Amino acid sequence: MDRQELEKAFITLVEDNKRIIYKVCYVYAADKDGLNDLYQEVVINLWRAYPRFRGECQVSTWIYRISLNTCVSFYRKSKSHPEVVPISVDLEAFPEEESKTSQLRELYRMINCLKQLERALILLWLEEKSYQEMAEITGLSSNNVAVKLNRIKEKLKQMSNR
DSSP, X not given: OOHHHHHHHHHHHHHHTHHHHHHHHHHHOSSHHHHHHHHHHHHHHHHHHGGGOOSSSOHHHHHHHHHHHHHHHHHHXXXXXXXXXXXXXXXGGSGGGGGGXXXXXXXXXXXXXXXXXXXXXXXXXXXXXXXXXXXXXXXOOHHHHHHHHHHHHHHHHHHHTO
């Protein structure tokens, strides 16, 4: 595959999966600028890794893994990153969910109070990924994913009852 074909295939891949990338970035972004910065970082990292993608897992699994790792790494490097980041991003990036905007804002606010790994797991659960897919993406065992998810769900229930 020549460079032009590689670029065209990559652009199609990103376009087809931009919702995955935005959802991951949205969970870690402090504001709209942060969302755009994270999105750009993820796309750069996807581009760097794209020639080595062998198709041994689903494309979405590969994209989730790179997106999550990029977002977590981005904020680990940032010295000014607070433990809890308020989300004030416009939900226009998710047009079919506009009728549930206030519920989504509240859900993302609670998710944003979670630790980084917890955020990643609940995001993948909301995307209806199997425990095995979550394990592949996060590097945890399936059993560990199940235990952590149960604890996260309980934590979110307690937060919603406040």
